[in-house]
Amino acid sequence: xxxxxxxxxxxxxxxxxxxxxxxxxxxxxxxxxxxxxxxxxxxxxxxxxxxxxxxxxxxxxxxxxxxxxxxxxxxxxxxxxxxxxxxxxxxxxxxxxxxxxxxxxxxxxxxxxxxxxxxxxxx
Numbered sequence: 001x002x003x004x005x006x007x008x009x010x011x012x013x014x015x016x017x018x019x020x021x022x023x024x025x026x027x028x029x030x031x032x033x034x035x036x037x038x039x040x041x042x043x044x045x046x047x048x049x050x051x052x053x054x055x056x057x058x059x060x061x062x063x064x065x066x067x068x069x070x071x072x073x074x075x076x077x078x079x080x081x082x083x084x085x086x087x088x089x090x091x092x093x094x095x096x097x098x099x100x101x102x103x104x105x106x107x108x109x110x111x112x113x114x115x116x117x118x119x120x121x122x123x
Contacts, residue, residue, distance in 0.1 A: 040096050
């Protein structure tokens with residue numbers, strides 16, 4: 001019965017952090033792979049499923065408040081779909097061990113970017 005408590009608490013914590021705009025899905029991914037023994041591909045799939053409600057909610061709110069730049073969406077969405085399909089194909093074609101290192105480097109660089117943000121640009 002207690003097998004679900006830790007994953008539930010991790011998901012709840014990541015949800016709260018994500019609601020604050022911090023990127024709780026990435027933290028959830030790290031917890032699943034490092035502490036819960038979840039395979040990286042499975043963890044990334046769960047992370048994507050975790051992201052969908054947040055993305056949908058943001059899309060609804062931004063649409064309602066008029067923050068969507070429709071011309072940019074028309075060019076960005078097709079490119080994003082192609083990139084997502086290519087990434088999915090690559091992730092299934094390449095061994096998980098090969099994917100771990102570049103993903104780890106990405107997470108480290110993301111963390112460094114959060115700790116040492118660039119200076120504020122003039123507006």
